[in-house]
Amino acid sequence: MALVLNEDQLLLKDSAQSFCQQLAPVSVLRRLRDSNDETGFDQAIWTQMVDLGWAGMAIPEAYGGYGFGYGGLGVVLEETGRTLVSSPLISTVLLAATAINELGSEQQKQELLPKIVAGELLVALALDENSSHAPSRIHTSAERSGDGFILNGAKTFVLDGHVAQKLIVVARSSGEIDSKQGIGLFLVDATLEGIAINRTHMVDSRNSAKIEFSQVEVGADALLGEADGGFDGLDRVLDIARIGLAAEMLGSIQEVFERILDFLKTREQFGILIGSFQGLQHRAATMYSEIELCKSVVRAALAGLDDPAKSREDIAELASIAKAKLSEVFFEVSNEGIQMHGGIGMTDEFDIGFFLKRARVAQQFLGDASFHRDRYASLNNF
Amino acid sequence: MQALEKFQKNTREWLQANCPESMRTAMVADEVVWGGRNARFKNPDSKLWLERMAARGWTCPTWPAEYGGGGLNKEEAIILNQELRRINARPALTSFGISMLGPVLLESGSVDQIMEHIPKIVAGEIRWCQGYSEPGSGSDLASLSTRAELHGDTYTINGSKVWTSYADQADWIFCLVRTDFEVPKHAGISFILFDMASPGITTKPIQLISGGSPFCETFFDDVKVPQRNLVGRLNEGWSIAKRLLQHERTMISSFGLSSGQSDRGGTTTSNLASVEAAAMHYRGDSDRLSDAVLRDRIAQFKIDSAAFAYTSQRSIEESKQGQGPNATSSMLKNYGCELNKRRYELLMQALGSQGLGWEGDGFNSDELQVTREWLRSKANSIEGGTSEIQLNVIAKRVLGLPDIMSMSKQQGSK
Numbered sequence: 126m127a128l129v130l131n132e133d134q135l136l137l138k139d140s141a142q143s144f145c146q147q148l149a150p151v152s153v154l155r156r157l158r159d160s161n162d163e164t165g166f167d168q169a170i171w172t173q174m175v176d177l178g179w180a181g182m183a184i185p186e187a188y189g190g191y192g193f194g195y196g197g198l199g200v201v202l203e204e205t206g207r208t209l210v211s212s213p214l215i216s217t218v219l220l221a222a223t224a225i226n227e228l229g230s231e232q233q234k235q236e237l238l239p240k241i242v243a244g245e246l247l248v249a250l251a252l253d254e255n256s257s258h259a260p261s262r263i264h265t266s267a268e269r270s271g272d273g274f275i276l277n278g279a280k281t282f283v284l285d286g287h288v289a290q291k292l293i294v295v296a297r298s299s300g301e302i303d304s305k306q307g308i309g310l311f312l313v314d315a316t317l318e319g320i321a322i323n324r325t326h327m328v329d330s331r332n333s334a335k336i337e338f339s340q341v342e343v344g345a346d347a348l349l350g351e352a353d354g355g356f357d358g359l360d361r362v363l364d365i366a367r368i369g370l371a372a373e374m375l376g377s378i379q380e381v382f383e384r385i386l387d388f389l390k391t392r393e394q395f396g397i398l399i400g401s402f403q404g405l406q407h408r409a410a411t412m413y414s415e416i417e418l419c420k421s422v423v424r425a426a427l428a429g430l431d432d433p434a435k436s437r438e439d440i441a442e443l444a445s446i447a448k449a450k451l452s453e454v455f456f457e458v459s460n461e462g463i464q465m466h467g468g469i470g471m472t473d474e475f476d477i478g479f480f481l482k483r484a485r486v487a488q489q490f491l492g493d494a495s496f497h498r499d500r501y502a503s504l505n506n507f
Numbered sequence: 508m509q510a511l512e513k514f515q516k517n518t519r520e521w522l523q524a525n526c527p528e529s530m531r532t533a534m535v536a537d538e539v540v541w542g543g544r545n546a547r548f549k550n551p552d553s554k555l556w557l558e559r560m561a562a563r564g565w566t567c568p569t570w571p572a573e574y575g576g577g578g579l580n581k582e583e584a585i586i587l588n589q590e591l592r593r594i595n596a597r598p599a600l601t602s603f604g605i606s607m608l609g610p611v612l613l614e615s616g617s618v619d620q621i622m623e624h625i626p627k628i629v630a631g632e633i634r635w636c637q638g639y640s641e642p643g644s645g646s647d648l649a650s651l652s653t654r655a656e657l658h659g660d661t662y663t664i665n666g667s668k669v670w671t672s673y674a675d676q677a678d679w680i681f682c683l684v685r686t687d688f689e690v691p692k693h694a695g696i697s698f699i700l701f702d703m704a705s706p707g708i709t710t711k712p713i714q715l716i717s718g719g720s721p722f723c724e725t726f727f728d729d730v731k732v733p734q735r736n737l738v739g740r741l742n743e744g745w746s747i748a749k750r751l752l753q754h755e756r757t758m759i760s761s762f763g764l765s766s767g768q769s770d771r772g773g774t775t776t777s778n779l780a781s782v783e784a785a786a787m788h789y790r791g792d793s794d795r796l797s798d799a800v801l802r803d804r805i806a807q808f809k810i811d812s813a814a815f816a817y818t819s820q821r822s823i824e825e826s827k828q829g830q831g832p833n834a835t836s837s838m839l840k841n842y843g844c845e846l847n848k849r850r851y852e853l854l855m856q857a858l859g860s861q862g863l864g865w866e867g868d869g870f871n872s873d874e875l876q877v878t879r880e881w882l883r884s885k886a887n888s889i890e891g892g893t894s895e896i897q898l899n900v901i902a903k904r905v906l907g908l909p910d911i912m913s914m915s916k917q918q919g920s921k
Contacts, residue, residue, distance in 0.1 A: 127824070128817060128820055128821035129821065129824050386906060386908075389908060390907070390909070397911065398909045400908040401908065401911035403899070403911075406898065406899065406902035406906075406908050407899075407902065410838075410897075410899075410902045410905075411898065413901055413905065413906060414841065414842050417818055418811070418814035418815060418817075418842070420818075420821070421818040421820075421821045422813070422814045424821065445810075446813050449806075450810055450811070450814050453807075495803065498803050498807055498810065499806070501806045501809070502796070502803075502806040505806075505809070506794065507783035507784075507787060507795065507802065507805070
């Protein structure tokens with residue numbers, strides 16, 4: 126397993142880095158927030174990201190993508206994490222396109238994936254129903270009706286749910302709550318009758334929605350995969366997304382840490398640089414060590430996704446290792462980002478607060494550290 | 508690529524034919540092979556295994572073949588290591604000659620010194636110990652005061668060392684001595700080698716909280732050492748000393764990698780090798796650990812262990828051929844030691860009162876061993892430079908943070 130970037134990935138990293146630093150810095154997110162932007166992301170920047178091929182990075186060439194693998198997408202996500210780029214990269218590319226690519230029929234893939242690659246289609250995954258991630262805790266029902274289904278229920282924390290043209294709705298056609306049996310994925314137009322979408326303004330200034338489904342009629346062709354045996358496929362999609370999200374978190378963590386180091390090397394108190402104080406040095410050295418571990422697990426997990434020899438269980442374990450570890454370290458480093466900057470870190474004018482806010486959302490999304498430690502233990506039979 | 512595949516195939520075949528069956532089982536504490544003039548082989552297979560591996564130079568796979576080493580390049584060495592792990596092979600030889608002295612001698616020693624010592628390290632003929640710490644010089648290693656005075660072509664050494672691992676069983680010592688008292692402390696230290704059978708040397712084992720005595724006090728009283736045994740230049744021993752510490756830290760960091768065997772950190776065997784298995788065994792749990800808090804802590808520990816193993820692997824991939832360890836060795840040392848300590852604390856928690864026995868009836872030997880190893884593991888974050896010193900090294904050499912004590916003591920820190 127290669128834990129270092131190859132030449133193609135290094136080139137990609139350079140170009141992604143200069144794009145994000147120059148064209149999509151943190152000030153863009155600040156502007157979107159301050160102007161209460163309706164979409165929550167900058168359409169012009171998204172168009173440029175699409176032009177760079179980022180929306181098709183991991184999509185096979187047969188469907189208009191670039192076949193760069195998840196290793197490639199991970200490199201891009203890491204750089205977008207450094208400047209907190211708000212874009213449909215997570216919702217549409219990492220989650221929805223992966224779901225369609227992994228679970229869709231040939232016809233669905235032919236129809237939808239090229240549109241995502243071209244930036245013409247935004248899709249959101251409507252999964253969570255509770256305030257904490259629990260992918261089998263699905264109340265939303267899919268009742269068979271004629272050839273199709275009728276959807277009823279409510280979803281929360283639907284990333285980019287307010288701008289997506291299509292929704293992938295996780296719903297139950299049979300089985301008890303928490304059962305992994307009886308769950309299916311339904312791809313529906315967001316404009317269908319009976320769908321009520323309420324944008325929620327999240328603390329990280331990215332956008333989610335609460336969505337209610339009331340007697341929503343969908344055809345049999347809406348099914349993505351099987352109607353009641355969809356959980357394993359969903360879990361596979363979620364693992365890919367967890368690893369991609371971990372890559373984005375890695376970028377944010379490194380950025381916070383570098384900003385801390387810069388501050389320690391320039392801020393003077395008591396007539397000397399504060400970075401010479403051992404109390405701060407040891408905390409910085411501890412963070413450095415944890416971040417090195419984060420880099421390794423993200424690289425290992427991304428390499429695992431592109432390695433056909435890895436089993437489903439291997440990927441599940443790698444995903445939980447990555448999401449647990451990155452969630453834990455992002456928590457610590459984002460807190461230190463405020464504390465080590467002192468008073469200035471508390472001001473809105475200073476950017477570091479955006480990283481703290483993003484940290485908590487990213488930690489929670491797709492399962493926090495304790496969710497993934499529990500899952501890791503179960504995967505390892507203890 | 509083809510050459511590597513061929514190497515892998517040949518290696519696998521050779522190991523299949525030459526690694527004795529009993530050497531493919533988990534290491535047992537008293538069967539670790541240290542070599543030396545008084546080498547003991549409790550299991551006769553371990554002698555055979557050592558001889559066969561040493562004949563190919565595979566006790567030191569990457570050392571030059573002209574000095575008895577394996578002469579393998581980095582890729583080949585990784586393959587050899589993988590193949591050894593694949594059959595769960597025990598290390599044929601464990602020694603401070605391999606993990607500490609050899610690498611710096613190859614870098615800084617004279618041709619004569621290399622010719623004299625390297626082949627014997629490869630073959631396990633000479634067992635080395637490390638003369639670093641002194642009663643007054645622990646973390647502030649560079650303040651050491653054991654003196655070496657030159658008369659004619661012979662040094663006379665006087666002073667004492669402490670925490671000298673296995674000094675009572677070692678044949679030779681690599682030792683830091685002060686050869687100039689008039690200059691700043693780092694500029695008056697030399698690195699010298701001598702025979703522990705020389706007149707004037709006495710060793711006294713120190714009993715630890717674990718009950719074991721792996722360390723000694725070592726006293727030098729007018730010990731005569733030939734001038735040619737000085738490694739590198741006079742008064743320039745500190746840079747060699749620091750380089751050796753990087754190798755030592757890399758070795759100690761491996762304690763965090765797995766439960767198999769280690770040369771200074773203890774061993775675990777049987778169903779106690781895995782913390783979660785032990786925790787479930789002692790609670791009578793069958794499919795899920797009933798103590799939810801312990802379960803979470805074990806999961807966190809295992810996730811960190813996996814992340815650490817990937818990091819060690821990445822560090823090898825990133826290092827260039829022959830470059831050896833770098834400043835990240837401090838990070839790996841620190842993290843690996845803390846992980847190993849966490850493992851033993853979790854094992855103690857897993858065993859409950861069965862992990863609290865000291866000796867005698869009521870406890871099996873594995874349980875008693877865990878208690879002792881738990882105590883022994885506390886030294887992991889002290890030996891080879893304390894965790895606090897490693898954090899200092901990371902802060903200054905890796906992160907480039909300003910050094911408030913650069914003019915005084917701190918740079919002399921071990």
